[in-house]
Amino acid sequence: MRSLPARRSVTAVVLAAGAVLATAVPAFAHVTVQPNTAQQGGYTAVAFRVPDESATASTVKLEVTVPTDHPIASVSTQPVPGWSATVDKTPLTTPVKTDDGDSVTAAVSKITWTADATGKVGPGQFQEFKISFGPLPKDTDKLVFKALQTYDDGTVVRWIDEAKPGQPEPQHPAPTLTLTPAANAAPAAALNVAPTTTAAAKSDDGTARTLGVVGIVVGVVGAGLGAAGLRRRSGTPSA
Structure with missing residues (x-):
């Protein structure tokens, strides 16, 4: 058989739990x-x-x-x-x-x-x-x-x-x-920089391609001149 203090403790716990539930339910x-x-x-x-x-x-x-x-x-x-x-x-x-x-x-x-x-x-x-x-x-x-x-x-x-x-x-x-407060407009400004950067990159890429083509042409011309010089030297009689 439970003692009186034990029964009181159980009752207190039940009442406390009920109070918590009573205050929690309205929140939902x-x-x-x-x-x-x-x-x-x-x-x-x-x-x-x-x-x-x-x-x-x-x-x-x-x-x-x-x-x-x-x-x-x-x-x-x-x-x-x-x-x-x-x-x-x-x-x-x-x-x-x-x-x-x-x-x-x-x-x-x-x-x-x-x-x-x-x-x-x-x-x-x-x-x-x-x-x-x-x-x-x-x-x-x-x-x-x-x-x-x-x-x-x-x-x-x-x-x-x-x-x-x-x-x-x-x-x-x-x-x-x-x-x-409304979101800061800075990101939108940053987006406007992207096309300029892309355009610059495209410009640099185009310049590099042009220089590459010029280099190839110069190489071809140089190779042709070298071949012509060899032919001339091979056609000259020895002393």
Whole structure:
């Protein structure tokens, strides 16, 4: 028979393991954006990955808020069978100039996907909602997309908490896209040097061939003159 301290130790271990699992499970059930990085200033395609974490209810709606403090002018959605998508825009108080000189007067503020009877995401399943959008802002290193996930039993999960540096991950973190500076243009400049180098190599090769041909001609001429001299000497009578 186990002693009381031994039973307490076993109970403590079980409770600790349960606590670890309780904190670990939600990490696999977050609504996320994939991939989670993109380059500033360009266009990109991403997917909002939505797992159904309910044991009994199905996901029937996803609302994603697009931040307007760093405006996105254009968004295209990829069709998802059984779902419809709508894109809302908000007028900007101050128009934004693009690199092409165009003036953006309205920015995308919200994308909503709604399921029909055939499109529900059931328990233990997930769905990806893909978009192509841009140009991405150059004045921030991330975009935070606050999202609402609605179940057919009326439950709404709010994925709106922003992670803070040095602090534990929140229970319902908002999908976040990290923006990185555009790649350095130096490699492209280096590529422009290649044709010049190749041309120089071709020029050197052509010169070498020309000199080779001249050398052969000179050799042939010299051989001919030598042969003629021998014939003349052989035809001269001895004294």
